[in-house]
């Protein structure tokens with residue numbers, strides 16, 4: 001049975017034909033549809049970049065803020081209204097580069113947000129400079145001698161910080177990515193889904209062919225609850241690249257610490273004059 | 285009662301309906317952050333210590349965009365880090381209150397002393413152009429009422445509102461008879477559910493420049509809050525007509541903003557020859573100076589500025605034109621307010637009374653400086 005997709009936006013998208021971002025968008029739409037969500041219940045947050053245009057191309061609430069700052073904004077919005085389902089979709093440069101510090105602390109806070117990183121291993125919007133995940137040796141106009149700074153491994157970082165859900169996917173595998181996004185959303189706390197995404201215009205190394213020849217789906221024999229195995233798995237890169245849930249764990253979320261389940265969202269609360277009077281009276 | 289500026293701003297923000305506060309500790313602003321955090325549970329507020337001021341600002345913007353009244357507290361160095369976020373508040377029309385408590389700079393400066401060196405920064409912070417409010421309360425009492433107004437005005441106009449204080453203001457305790465929390469009401473400026481017109485346009489181009497403000501999902505609507513040049517429904521646009529209309533809409537808010545409180549306050553002899561000008565925390569020392577000079581039968585008065593921006597041009601001209609000697613008193617080297625006053629009113633002012641050693645003014649210091657000039 002096919003469910004109605006309320007999220008599909010039929011307007012134009014300013015993405016290159018063939019860009020992996022189209023596949024990620026389809027996966028997001030499918031996941032939200034499968035979870036029986038309505039557009040008004042969902043907030044899509046992004047920074048700036050090609051990937052970060054996604055909130056404009058989906059029927060849902062959106063916050064398209066600053067380069068690198070999607071995670072703090074998403075945190076603020078989720079705290080303000082915890083009834084919203086909050087997803088962040090942004091690029092590898094945005095989340096791991098400009099916003100790297102926020103990535104670390106968002107994992108520590110463990111607020112219930114699902115982060116989908118469109119990892120094309122390049123800065124697409126600004127026309128092809130290396131990103132923190134660009135492979136060693138990649139030549140660009142700003143890395144003319146090839147990248148010699150070691151790549152950032154987001155999965156390993158997330159595992160080290162005990163993120164509750166750490167997954168990797170490949171944009172072309174829409175059904176598989178859909179399932180991972182659903183699982184990430186269903187997991188309470190901060191979920192990371194790093195999606196390998198070909199940039200057909202500027203990344204001529206990590207192409208559809210390159211990824212397709214390397215990615216393989218983790219099967220049932222792999223146990224994502226084992227932290228040291230997960231750590232090893234997350235370092236697999238080169239001839240073979242695992243996709244699937246790499247690490248799972250569970251702990252209290254940020255909101256478990258600050259709101260009681262029956263509390264109204266912050267936006268529905270008011271300060272009482274009586275309360276303010278009591279503060280003034282404390283000063284006598 | 286005994287109250288200091290930090291308590292006054294904090295209680296004012298709580299009375300003004302603050303729901304979310306984020307900050308990175310920095311003297312002399314930390315007292316506000318700690319006070320509100322201490323009361324957070326009781327008042328249903330969430331307080332978060334961010335990893336840096338960039339995060340603090342963007343968290344507050346996320347909360348503000350979602351419909352919760354939000355504020356950040358910081359001091360110069362932290363404010364510098366919030367620069368881009370404040371520009372986002374301007375572009376995306378997100379309510380936010382920024383309490384910047386000044387200390388001497390540049391860079392680390394005098395961490396625990398006082399200054400009024402960030403006026404030019406606050407007037408201009410954030411790339412691009414957008415309207416803002418700046419208030420500089422002179423006493424703890426003024427700070428309390430101003431902070432309630434600040435929370436209201438941020439939401440009413442969907443602009444960044446600055447409370448520009450300093451170490452002297454936050455750490456000085458004063459004795460007051462009473463603070464009246466009923467004097468300034470916390471008032472919601474969001475669209476009431478049921479009154480929401482569909483299709484909802486987050487950036488509807490209205491006569492006042494202010495678009496109806498809803499929260500995500502209210503009455504089952506969706507909308508996007510956006511940092512680019514955007515259409516009325518918040519989507520990215522490259523159109524020149526859209527860009528012009530958007531800038532004009534934002535700046536039309538100034539018509540309303542100019543009419544909001546507080547005009548400059550006059551104190552002293554009606555037609556005094558010498559008028560001292562204070563802004564922010566120099567109020568107390570200037571007022572003392574005036575009282576002491578009045579006792580000596582001198583022809584003096586003062587004008588105090590709490591609202592700094594939009595600059596109260598007409599009121600200033602009314603109060604200051606054809607005075608013999610106008611002397612701005614301020615805690616900085618470049619006489620930043622003096623420059624602003626001259627620029628906005630085209631009124632000539634005399635040599636300003638300045639202090640930039642991290643210490644607050646006192647009447648004696650001001651009188652000495654005034655005497656020196658007369659020689």
Ligand SMILES: Cc1ncc(C[n+]2csc(CCOP(=O)(O)OP(=O)(O)O)c2C)c(N)n1
Nearest residue numbers: 048049050051067091092093094123124125
């Ligand atoms: C503060 C700031 N610095 C730089 C930029 C320019 N900029 C916009 S997007 C971007 C990088 C985009 O790369 P990524 O996040 O990987 O997104 P992609 O375009 O590859 O999807 C840069 C450098 C900006 N908008 N803001």
Ligand code: SF4
Nearest residue numbers: 016019050124199200
């Ligand atoms: S430049 Fe690359 S990332 Fe951007 S739309 Fe084109 S293919 Fe996609």
Ligand SMILES: [Mg+2]
Nearest residue numbers: 091092120122
């Ligand atoms: Mg990228």
